[in-house]
Amino acid sequence: MATDFSDEISALRQTMQTILAVSKPDELRATIAELSEEAAAPNLWDDPDAAQAVTSKLSHAQSELEHLTTMVSRIDDLEALVELGQEEGDDDVLREAESELHAVAKSLADLEVRTLLSGEYDEREAVVTIRAGAGGVDAADFAEMLMRMYLRWAESHGHPTKVLDTSYAEEAGLKSATFEVKAPYAYGTLSVEAGTHRLVRISPFDNQGRRQTSFAAVEVIPLIETTDHIEIPESDLKVDVFRSSGPGGQSVNTTDSAVRMTHLPTGIVVSMQNEKSQIQNRAAALRVLQSRLLVLRQEQENAEKKALAGDVKASWGDQMRSYVLQPYQMVKDLRTEYEEGNPSAVFDGAIDGFLEAGIRWRRDKA
Incomplete structure (x- = not known):
């Protein structure tokens, strides 16, 4: 076989070490232990929103750790498969190893991209x-x-x-x-x-x-989270209600359930009409408005940093x-x-x- 398995596997291990250094599996294990303890609390679901946040974070951390450990195992298994094929001179096994090599390399590239998502809000929905x-x-x-x-x-x-x-x-x-x-x-x-x-x-x-x-x-x-503390005074909001348009049914198109929310200081406008009630649409609109204000705040902070650094280049x-x-x-x-x-x-x-x-x-x- 033409493939130089030794060099290829060595490169995979080097990439994996870089990913592990960024992903910090030991910290992930500690986080999982802490969240598992919170999830086991008897009064967890007294606050459904908080409970959902805990279980979601726990599931995500467990999934991340599983991805890391699975990739380490796949590289180990690949190396064992190559050794078996070379020892026995079995071309079928070596062809299988070459196919797995490409699959592992692709999975590793995907995992490497995930490690680049380290911005303040990158892990959000x-x-x-x-x-x-x-x-x-x-x-x-x-x-x-x-x-x-x-x-x-x-x-x-x-x-x-x-x-x-x-x-x-x-x-x-x-x-x-x-x-x-x-x-x-x-x-x-x-x-x-x-x-x-x-x-x-x-x-x-x-x-x-x-x-x-x-x-x-x-x-x-x-997506905004309850810990973001984007407070919006009621006096900063103008809320209009109107009848939903487009495909729908039952109460969606027959009552003034749609909401248009305007943030007066910034002029940001958010409309919501796909929920069944005005209360639900108002809550959804407020959540999206808070998310946009969060991004606006981040953009302003970044602009200030660029100004301090003297970066005046236009974007694409x-x-x-x-x-x-x-x-x-x-x-x-x-x-x-x-x-x-x-x-x-x-x-x-x-x-x-x-x-x-x-x-x-x-x-x-x-």
Whole structure:
């Protein structure tokens, strides 16, 4: 066999040691022990929200530790398989070892990307908002295509999602939509998707079959937690109620249950209409507003740090990714140069390559 297993396995072990140094499994074990003790408390569920937070953190820590220990075991098992194949001169075993080598390398690369998510809010769940931009009905249709793309990505990874608000365009597609991705590190992973996305295609809404360029904006914020202490005085809020629009049923479209919340000092507006009651929509709107204020506070702090450091360079331009369906087929990220030649697969949720490239780009840019 042509593969130099010794060098390859040595490289895998070196990468694994780097991951372990960052992930700190001993600290994870201590955290698991502490959270397990909290989870065993007889009065845990007296406060359901706090209980949910404890059990979620415990499950996440256990999963992280399992990933680390499993990878160490897979490398050990791979080395044993190689030794067996070489000792017996069995090419079938060595072919199996080569296949496992590639699989381990891929899993290790995925795990390595996770270690790059070390920002203050990276481990949070995410709130994603998509808004149609320039391009008329094509832009609204594009916004709906992007929403489906992210929901399909989340589904493929087993991440639960919850649609909080949808504002439908008149002819087709969406004016805007907001949804949660309820998984650890969803914010850190999806935050690289924030920005302006561009679609180039023959418009299905143009009778003359002309090529159309349209835009949509993606916003990603971390889900607020009760420990964040983002207090909003009632005097800073303007709350309007209205009747929900678009597909629905029963009480959703027949009562003034939808809520539009405006934060007067910043002008931030949040609308929620997908819950059944006005109280539920108000609570959801307040949670998203708090999350946006949290991001605003972080941006202001970062801007102050950059000003102190003398960093006045402009960020990358208005569009961060192009989806071209005509005259050729290509999806390309303009920051990382990562590209895929199958837009259909990308729109069906196959965006892991873009996410990984974006996370590494952000690390290198920092």
